[in-house]
Amino acid sequence: xxxxxxxxxxxxxxxxxxxxxxxxxxxxxxxxxxxxxxxxxxxxxxxxxxxxxxxxxxxxxxxxxxxxxxxxxxxxxxxxxxxxxxxxxxxxxxxxxxxxxxxxxxxxxxxx
Amino acid sequence: xxxxxxxxxxxxxxxxxxxxxxxxxxxxxxxxxxxxxxxxxxxxxxxxxxxxxxxxxxxxxxxxxxxxxxxxxxxxxxxxxxxxxxxxxxxxxxxxxxxxxxxxxxxxxxxxxxx
Numbered sequence: 001x002x003x004x005x006x007x008x009x010x011x012x013x014x015x016x017x018x019x020x021x022x023x024x025x026x027x028x029x030x031x032x033x034x035x036x037x038x039x040x041x042x043x044x045x046x047x048x049x050x051x052x053x054x055x056x057x058x059x060x061x062x063x064x065x066x067x068x069x070x071x072x073x074x075x076x077x078x079x080x081x082x083x084x085x086x087x088x089x090x091x092x093x094x095x096x097x098x099x100x101x102x103x104x105x106x107x108x109x110x111x112x
Numbered sequence: 113x114x115x116x117x118x119x120x121x122x123x124x125x126x127x128x129x130x131x132x133x134x135x136x137x138x139x140x141x142x143x144x145x146x147x148x149x150x151x152x153x154x155x156x157x158x159x160x161x162x163x164x165x166x167x168x169x170x171x172x173x174x175x176x177x178x179x180x181x182x183x184x185x186x187x188x189x190x191x192x193x194x195x196x197x198x199x200x201x202x203x204x205x206x207x208x209x210x211x212x213x214x215x216x217x218x219x220x221x222x223x224x225x226x227x
Contacts, residue, residue: 034216036155043203043218044155089155098143098207099168100216102155 002027004092006103014111019077021106023090026071031094033066033073038087038105048075052094080110114138116219118204124225125194133189133222135204143207144187145216146179148172150200158202161187194226 003026013019025033031052036044050057050064050073057064061080066073077084087107091100117136125131137144146158159169159179166179178190187206191198204219 043220045218046215049215098162099145099157099160101157104154 002030002092002101004090004101004103006090006106008106009104010107010109012109012111013080015080015082017080019075019080019084019108019110021075021088021090021108022072023074023092023103024070024072025092025101027092027094028068028071029094030092032092033064034091034100035062035064035075036089036091036102038089040086044089047088077108080108082110082112084108085110116204116206116217118202118219118222120222121220122223122225124227127196127226128193131191131194131198131224133191133202133204133224135187135189135219136185137187137204137206138208138217139185141206141208141217143167143209144181145205145207146189147203147205147218148200149203149221155203158189191224194224196226199224199226 006023011019034049035047037047038044048059048062048064050066052068061078063076087105089105090103093100119134144161147155148158149155157170159173160167161179176192180188201221201223203221205216207216
């Protein structure tokens with residue numbers, strides 16, 4: 001099955017700086033890569049996703065890049081704000097199944 | 113905006129008791145899932161359900177677990193004899209279809225505490 005590795009596990013950044021989270025996946029058949037943001041005690045919420053036919057996608061301050069050859073994808077948050085503080089999960093799915101396999105999560109803390 | 117709803121939000125039970133967690137997926141969705149998140153850990157896949165049958169299950173989903181779609185709207189997860197290690201947040205999720213429409217929508221979760 002799919003194995004998703006995520007780094008770093010924690011990330012502390014100064015407000016206004018950028019944050020980068022990286023994930024790798026094992027199943028070359030995976031073709032859908034979403035990122036979820038989870039605030040304390042809340043459900044995971046989709047913030048951005050990318051499909052295997054695209055190398056980069058941007059939505060305001062967040063962007064995701066995908067390198068299918070290397071089987072890794074990254075989340076970039078620019079001009080971080082305190083409300084960006086949360087746990088971020090990457091995930092991958094595709095191939096013969098439609099389940100999402102999640103990374104272990106990155107706790108992002110934005111210091112004011 | 114339509115959303116996945118779950119009940120109860122929190123359940124406390126004694127070890128060995130049966131628990132049923134309920135979910136109402138988004139109405140035009142066809143794929144249903146249960147995920148589990150132990151406090152401070154990652155979201156783990158339990159089971160997927162499509163066309164009234166289990167399409168895939170993880171090794172966590174042993175004989176103590178079962179899922180059912182008893183009518184056209186509810187999707188339930190039953191744990192027959194709860195163990196301490198079943199304490200976790202259980203998320204139901206649904207998806208309209210894989211591929212281009214493959215966004216997974218999560219419910220708010222049901223927190224299960226086994227004493």
